[in-house]
Amino acid sequence: MNAGGGTPAALVLEDGSVFRGLRYGAAGRAFGEVVFCTGMTGYQETLTDPSYHKQIVVQTAPQIGNTGWNDEDDESSRIWVAGYAVRDPARVPSNWRSARSLETELERQGVVGIAQLDTRTLTRHIREHGAMRAGVFSGTEVGTAEQMLARVTESPSMTGADLAGEVTTAEPYVVRPDGPVRYRVAAVDMGIKSNTPRMMAQRGIEVHVLPATASLDEVLAVEPHGVFLSNGPGDPATTTHVTELTRNVLQRQVPLFGICFGNQILGRALGLGTYKMRYGHRGMNIPVMDTATRRIAITAQNHGFALEGEPGARFSSPYGAATISHHCPNDGTVEGVRCLDVPAFSVQYHPEAAAGPHDAAVLFDEFVSLMEGAS
Numbered sequence: 001m002n003a004g005g006g007t008p009a010a011l012v013l014e015d016g017s018v019f020r021g022l023r024y025g026a027a028g029r030a031f032g033e034v035v036f037c038t039g040m041t042g043y044q045e046t047l048t049d050p051s052y053h054k055q056i057v058v059q060t061a062p063q064i065g066n067t068g069w070n071d072e073d074d075e076s077s078r079i080w081v082a083g084y085a086v087r088d089p090a091r092v093p094s095n096w097r098s099a100r101s102l103e104t105e106l107e108r109q110g111v112v113g114i115a116q117l118d119t120r121t122l123t124r125h126i127r128e129h130g131a132m133r134a135g136v137f138s139g140t141e142v143g144t145a146e147q148m149l150a151r152v153t154e155s156p157s158m159t160g161a162d163l164a165g166e167v168t169t170a171e172p173y174v175v176r177p178d179g180p181v182r183y184r185v186a187a188v189d190m191g192i193k194s195n196t197p198r199m200m201a202q203r204g205i206e207v208h209v210l211p212a213t214a215s216l217d218e219v220l221a222v223e224p225h226g227v228f229l230s231n232g233p234g235d236p237a238t239t240t241h242v243t244e245l246t247r248n249v250l251q252r253q254v255p256l257f258g259i260c261f262g263n264q265i266l267g268r269a270l271g272l273g274t275y276k277m278r279y280g281h282r283g284m285n286i287p288v289m290d291t292a293t294r295r296i297a298i299t300a301q302n303h304g305f306a307l308e309g310e311p312g313a314r315f316s317s318p319y320g321a322a323t324i325s326h327h328c329p330n331d332g333t334v335e336g337v338r339c340l341d342v343p344a345f346s347v348q349y350h351p352e353a354a355a356g357p358h359d360a361a362v363l364f365d366e367f368v369s370l371m372e373g374a375s
Contacts, residue, residue, distance in 0.1 A: 009114040009138035011056070011085055011122070012148040015129060021117035023138035024089055025106025031155035032056045032082030034134035035304065036123045038283030041067075042355030043102070047084070047111075048075040050167035050191030051260065051302045053233040054158065056083035056134050057282075060123050065102035068093025075193040075354060079106070080167065080233075083136035084113035085122070112136045130278040131304060133157060158304060159276055163234030164190035164242070164261070168212040175209065177201040183225040183371050186210055188242055190232030190261050195352040199361065200228075203368050213241065216248045225371040226255040229262025231350065236264035236274045236305055243268050250319045250342050255374050257367040258346030260303055266346040267307040267337050270317040280304035281333065281348075284356060288326050288335045288349055296329070297359035299349035306348065307334040319344075343370050 007023035013034060036058040037046055043064055046057065064086040084106060093101050106113055114136050126132075135152040137143070168189045175197035182204030187197060190212045197207035208222045212232075219227060227249050229242070236243075239261075246269040249256050258266045264274050281301040288299050291312040309315070311327035311334070320341025326348070327335050336347040351360035 007139050008142050009136065010142050010148060011114050011117060012135050012137065012145065012152050013125070014133040014149070014152050016145070016149055017125060018145050018148070019117045019122055021114040023113070024086060024115035025084060025103055025113035026110045027139040027141070028112045029135060029137045029141040029151070030056065030083040030112035031133070031135045031152065033131050033158040033304070034058060034126060035131050035280060035282055036060050036126055038285060040284075042284060044069060044073045045075050045354045047079045047081055049193055049302060050076050050080045051231050051233050053080045053163050053167050053191070054082050054161065055233070056085060056136060057081045058085040058119055058122055058126070059087075060119060062119070063088045063090060065090035065093060067095035068098025068100060069102050069105040070097040070099050072097065073354070075195065079109045079111050081111065084111055085117060085119060085136070086113070086115050087117065087119040089115045112138060114138065126279050131158070131280060159235055160238060161234045162238035164212045164232045164239050167191040167233060169209055170211065172208060172210050175201050175207040177204050177206060179204060181206045183368065184208065184222055185226045185228050186219045186222045186224040187228040187230060188212060188214060188219070188245070190230050190239070190242065192230035193350070193352055193354065195354040196230065199352050199364050203364055205368070212239075214245070216245055219245065219249070224254065225375065226257065226367060229256070229258035229265050229346065231260030231262065231302070233261070235276070236261060236268060239265060247318070250339070250344055253342050253374070255367070255370040256344040257363070257370070260301070260348060260350060263337060263346035263348045264305060264307055266344060267334070270319065270322050270337065270339070271315070272337070273308040274305050275308060277304055277306050277333070281328070284353070286349065287329055289329050290326055292325065298357045299360055300353040300357065301349045303348060307337065309334045343374050345370070
């Protein structure tokens with residue numbers, strides 16, 4: 001495919017590496033943290049996941065865009081990635097649900113991308129040297145390597161980035177189940193995906209999605225049977241408001257469930273630290289072990305920060321005993337926390353998992369059981 005009409009483009013990393021290709025999507029320049037995603041499908045869900053805010057996503061799958069773009073699979077109201085890098089864009093989309101091509105949608109939403117570059121070499125570079133600041137340049141924005149690198153090094157780092165407030169809902173809204181309401185949940189939106197309240201609604205939960213700035217009084221005004229902490233972008237160390245809100249919820253022993261960014265927030269509320277991973281976990285094929293049952297789930301993930309701790313370790317918190325409940329057998333990363341004296345648990349992965357896998361969907365049922373036990 002002659003992406004972008006053959007317009008030259010470049011991806012420049014903060015260590016000075018330059019990867020050349022062709023414009024894909026909008027022309028211009030974009031800056032963010034360069035990361036790679038190993039999902040072989042689900043690119044529309046990836047692009048519209050708010051957790052990718054301020055990141056330039058490199059797709060490791062060699063061909064992207066085969067199924068085009070439809071109007072049903074978005075995980076939020078817009079594309080959130082800062083930039084996009086693919087190897088071989090599909091020449092023509094082929095799917096009965098496709099409304100337009102992926103490149104057309106990238107252009108429509110102003111997303112600067114690059115195609116026809118060596119994504120295998122780029123991915124290996126990120127694995128070896130870590131995720132880092134980068135810039136995508138195309139058309140008239142392509143300059144000398146020195147000029148482009150100077151622009152990249154002026155851009156902000158992901159460490160210390162407070163981004164949840166940039167992706168959260170401006171106003172509260174409610175997602176209701178089709179049938180009778182069994183429970184009400186206050187969901188704190190730090191970058192929630194559309195499929196999350198949808199899956200809770202399928203279980204009879206009325207989901208009140210609240211901004212990340214919601215106060216304890218606003219949460220309690222919902223009269224919730226449970227509180228949910230969503231996924232989201234940025235450095236969890238900066239999200240002090242939601243961490244304090246979580247402490248207040250734990251103190252009142254309201255059942256609590258967190259995923260991804262919410263796992264890091266619960267961990268920090270319990271006294272654990274967080275750190276930036278070398279290149280993170282982003283994809284749909286990441287194994288996670290439940291340390292109690294030794295059972296493995298294949299999970300969807302998107303995170304560049306993680307909780308400190310050892311698999312299976314028990315620790316004391318201001319709210320009683322807790323344990324590191326899940327870990328990744330690939331690298332030992334903490335993948336879940338469970339409180340033993342208050343009704344709260346969290347996982348680092350995405351049980352809503354659009355576009356899959358669905359091994360972890362049962363965690364929503366576990367949240368229902370937690371609320372049922374507290375009733």
